[in-house]
Amino acid sequence: MVWDSGPPERGGTGRGRRKPVVRYAVMARDERFLLLRRRFARLALAVAASFLGWYFLYVALSAFARDLMARPVTGNINVALVLGVLQFVSTFALAWYYARYAAESLDPIATALREEADAPAAIRAAPRRSALRSPAAEDEPAPERRPKAVLVSAEEPTAFTDEPEDAVEDGLTVEVAVEVAVDPSLNGRPDRPVEVAGSTTTQPLPKTESPKPPQAPVKHDSERREKEPEEELAEVVLAGPQRSPENVPGPLDDLVKEAADSASTPARDDTDPPPGLNDAAPATSANGADPVSTANGADSVSTVNGADSIPSENGVGPVPSVNGVSPVPSVNGADSVSNVNGTDPVPSAAEAEPVPNETEAEPVPSANGAEPVPSMNGAARNGAPGPVPGPAKPKDDVPDARSGTGARPDPGWLR
């Protein structure tokens, strides 16, 4: 159509549909979400197969087995009538079963994920986990969770890789993110992390690994980089909470993504965010200590906000800092600098800005956006949570327009 090539299309794409929300894509890899999706798929397939099969069996009998249908059952009531009424009964029964199963086994997970994804990090806390346990317990024992979480995090890299193949740099960042996600598990269980790291390593990871763990807590990038990942992880776990506040001022340094996220959020209120971070930090650390899943959830949220809505301000802030500060940068430095900068800012800019680049810009940025998230996770435990709450709301409002639709400007109400 005409719109495909011209600027109008971009405009339409930009405003008309909902803004991308990176945290959702990230959380789509959450172990609990995968469980939810599996259960829904199983339920939907079972219901669809049974009612369609049964209905068309009935239709086929009506069309081709009329002798059978004519057989009297009692009085004037024949098989056809009984089968017809049974269709009603089965429909009611399936509807009831679906509703009950959904309420018992799907809704708790969905609610927990939704709240985790949409609520400010500060609000997020223990209750969710407890809420989750009951449903999860059915299929998989609670202990399994951690391992699963680890697996999930391990998978993340691959999943992300699909999207951003375009830019190698992206891969780097992604990997970083992955490792970060893994880190929590590592803390808990050294064995797995190692394996995970190996798997992830396929990509550029090695160098990035060291930097990742330091993330939020680490003040000086160089030092941490030197440290081995495991050590760093340990640090994070142990000292994470405490350090996070301290580190807060320098989040940008640690990871590009972190920088982007934290920077983006704070960007608006430069001064404000840091304090917020400090305040929130302890709470977050608590989360961090918890199993992986929680950490992921928290991470993604913060990241999402940052990445998605980060306006032009973010773009400016994070990019430079990332390149300069981040350990990876040296690698990126010459090669990817342009890319890194280009990609990060572009997405944020594209989304925040009006019509223009939407289509083109979205995918790339999104990839970038997604990547940062994981890093956030790692960092989030320590310092990320802090920034999240503050920035999250404003950002959401601006780009997504979901929550506070009413008050927003024109474009907002549309989505």
Added chain:
Amino acid sequence: MIGHVLAGAATLAASAPSQDPGTAGGNGRTVTFGLFLFFIVVTLGITVWARLNTKSAVDYYAGGHAFSGPQNGIALAGDYMSAASFLGIAGIIALSGYDGFLYSIGFLVAWLLTLLLVELMRNAGRFTMADVLVYRVRHQPKVRIAAAISTVTVSVFYLLAQMVGAGALVALLLGIHPGETFLGMSAEAAKTWTIVVVGALMIFYVMFGGMKATTWVQMIKAVLLIAGGLVLTALVLARFGYNLSGLLGSAAASSGKGSAFLQPGLKYGKDVPGDGYQTILNKVDFISLALALVLGTAGLPHVITRFFTVPDGRAARTSVNWAIGLVGAFYLMTLALGFGAAALVGRKAIMAQDPAGNTAVPQLAKALGDHVGGPVGGDLMLAFIGAVAFATILAVVSGLVLASSTSLAHDYFGNVLMFGRPRESQEVAVARFAACLIGVLAIVLAVIAKNMNVAFLVALAFAMAAAANLPAITLSLFWKRFNSAGVVSGIYGGLISSLVLVFFSPVVSGKVDPLTGQSLSLFPKGVDFHFFPLENPGIVSIPFGFLCAIVGTYLGREDADTRRYDELSFRSLTGAGSV
């Protein structure tokens, strides 16, 4: 269905005897008319109230997302059960026995598919089907346009069927036959005026009241319909001592068809002795119809629009569960109504009124009323059922107009013409204007077609919804690789294949009643260009729609936006970020 209603009504209007057996005599007619007026006044009041409470686009399109699950469930049932369900299916049962039941089962079972999709769609969308479809595609305008075209096409065809049927039905219910006059109108004039009045009311509801008024009209209608059904069912069963077998036996006896009346095969999938080919065709046609009924409901625009009137996915699920309960209960009652009419009114008396059987239920109401309360009781019952039918028509056409105007304004105007940045007030104004436009268009078309046999349009609407909308919806939600090209080709492929196949089918040309020699097609006798042997295109067009969507995806040379797919998937299942 409505088709039969229409066909019967149309024929009847043209050729019915003027002696008025069962519909409405002088008193009954006046009471019926009075109840019509009462219903109109009440609904207009609601519309004014709704107008005062409609301030934003969310209010207009989706009632502010503020209806509760049960409320919306009742409205869904009211939206879904057209006059065809109420009068048409019962009429088919009364004349063709068990086969009417086949129809209602298809209509009910279809809701299970809707139940599986409703929550995801509510979570992912905001006002229209296109909101769900565009979430993950790269070329939004193309998809919006395709979705809007599909929505408007399906709605207008369905609407046309309803409007033409309304004209004939109301004339019938008021008992105005050719040669008679009522308030100075002949039957033909009454039909035209009915169409105009129904159209004007529907435009008024939708233009001014938006989703709020429409929902309340549909809720009232659903309650009236269920109440009417319950009363009649109880009376019928009471007449037979609550002995279902006795009722069936009596119905079979007075139908003149014996036990065949209680078995499938009198109407659908008929066996044609000595013609194996035609027999197979009939059966395949029947299966095709069943396919369209079961898969079409989840893609009907006026049903989809209703998903968005509740606050969240869970309420949407509740509402569909309510709808399943109500629709199922009502279709079970049609069994008693249809067989009751066959037994108590008799085939001959029904055929005398309307060869398609659409007056079976009003006649049954009169017979039962007479039995219980004498002539006055009969008139009252008849008037009540007539008013219910009138409310039914209004509720359904309003829902259809609202769905198409919403899609035109939100999808086409707001997100294509205005690049997604219209002012809110601007878009709502366009929606109101679109409602007016579509309403006027429907009135004009219906008046032109008022004596034509447009019965097939309902089945066509279901087939199109299943072939065009269902592939786009399900693949968008569940197939990672799906892309804009797939959506667009799926929608157009399903839509066009359905239209083309129907155009070259016997319902448009070439079908002749072997007994009377009358044309049973849209075109008069002598015109015959059909080559597609089935009357229902679903069995071909639905798979074709899916095929187009899949092939289009691969030919589109467009990478799927997998990250947005992940987002969509997360949102649709968890309700995160839903508005």
